[in-house]
Amino acid sequence: MQANLPHLQSIFTADCVIFGFEEGELKVLLIERNEYPFKGWWGLPGFFVEHNETIDDAVERILYEHTGLRDIYMEQLYTFGDLQRHPQGRVITVAYYAMLRLEGLTSLKPGTDYVRQAVWHPLNKLPDLAFDHHNIIEKSISKIRKKISYSPIAFELLPEKFTLTQLQQLYEAIWDKKLDKRNFRKKMLNYNILKELDEKQRGVAFRAAKFYRFDKRKYAKVFGNELNFS
């Protein structure tokens, strides 16, 4: 594709799909590539896995180098190994995903020349992407939809303190579907994994909403075991 392609450093890489939620919208973290192939394109943070590091370590390192984000718990999504996914030959990539609270994470500083900038993009208006990254993002979304059905990963995407409306909007964004306010609240509160705080919203031009916090201990009790059949 381009003259001065770098040598392949290994035949497998790790990619990160980082989701964030802000203003009722799901976003994904993309980087602008500063290196061939796909120089100048947007893509997922991702790079070669070194020979002496585990994949888990690699993906953490790569995310940090590309975006400055640290200590993000990522889960493995899928491994992609199509023959044409990389223009320089078959490169297998292990994709990981994570969900983040988007408060205060607006300015991201890449720590490598391979990346020009890292920017949150709304999921419903993504640019063209390098490699098969569109495909990887698709797969992540469908995994998240399933997962949120039986485990409240949603909390990862919200600030520490959140209102029930924010929580509901998040579910609505992930499922792309309106939910009933009263039923949603009833169900959520019945799980008993939310802790009501004394605090309220401030400076809003309408009745202020109560803040809630997610109770990790209770969560483990409720969702630690499998779904029930009988």
Next chain:
Amino acid sequence: MQANLPHLQSIFTADCVIFGFEEGELKVLLIERNEYPFKGWWGLPGFFVEHNETIDDAVERILYEHTGLRDIYMEQLYTFGDLQRHPQGRVITVAYYAMLRLEGLTSLKPGTDYVRQAVWHPLNKLPDLAFDHHNIIEKSISKIRKKISYSPIAFELLPEKFTLTQLQQLYEAIWDKKLDKRNFRKKMLNYNILKELDEKQRGVAFRAAKFYRFDKRKYAKVFGNELNFS
């Protein structure tokens, strides 16, 4: 570990976790290795992925070479890349799993010298296994437990025609838990994905049970969409 280790042909492999169900018991397909490392040990069918084949193709080829099994739909489970999982250095392995009807699959013929024999082993008395294969099997089981909660993959593990009791025993084996017969039947029949056949068991020393068949079309309608929230 051993003198004449073969050269590493690539740094990643694909492993197969094949589950079968027979006589109320879950089984997994293991091979006896005829090659270092772990010559003489039991392990999962697995081998190197060639440079010009997709992982999906590789895993299908490997399963065939190791066991003679063909046209088995396998799903990707997880990619394992710990530094110590292979004695010759870091080898990344992509594990796939599948579930099979165990009728008539008793005699398996390996087609490669790497494998001495392929044998079904009951899940609850596995021998010591090569590499991290115990770990891989563990992870497969927990995936199956989750998956069966929201999609009836159980049918893959039963013969074409099965009785409701067989179906129930399968669920009980996967969940390691007794279920109520009446409730189980009611629920299963209510899904409307079973077709009652005219046929009955024959030659059994007690009241013969009706056979059922799994209706794929109806299944897609019922389980095609996600779990519901509101």
Next chain:
DNA sequence: GATGTTAGTGTAAAAAATACACCCTATATT
């Protein structure tokens, strides 16, 4: 025809899910 073994069935009670509409309250506007 007695025995043993699994197949097959119903109902009442409890729990969960759903559909649905109005008043509350903090600010902004006039």
Next chain:
DNA sequence: AATATAGGGTGTATTTTTTACACTAACATC
């Protein structure tokens, strides 16, 4: 000060789903 605006917050009746629970039916064998 009165009013408008916009989201916050709540209850109930109905339906659906889940659960707990025990006996008779059918068939082969002795």
